[in-house]
Amino acid sequence: MIDGRYDDxxxxxxxxxxxxxxxxxxxxxxxxxxxxxxxVVDGLVAAGDRSAVELQRIDE
Known part of the structure; x- marks a missing residue:
């Protein structure tokens, strides 16, 4: 549902x-x-979703 529609x-x-x-x-x-x-998380971050940055940190 989200994949490919990150800006939405x-x-x-x-x-x-x-x-x-x-x-x-x-x-x-x-x-x-x-x-x-x-x-999906990277796409949201690239589209400017500030809260998705925290999700990226889960894997760090």
Whole structure:
């Protein structure tokens, strides 16, 4: 839903970053789902979503 439409969601949907935090913190994501998760988070950050930057830091 979000993938490829980052500008539509960045800074417009307050719960999107909370929703994205849950699977990353509560489950072990395999390579493909983790890659997708990172792509969505990176896309949101590139579109200017300030709260998505915190999600990028989860993997650091």
């Amino acid at each position: 969601f960045a800074n417009h949907c307050w719960y999107v970053t909370r929703w994205l935090t849950e699977p990353r913190e509560t489950t072990h994501l395999d390579a493909a789902p983790l890659s997708r998760w990172r792509r």
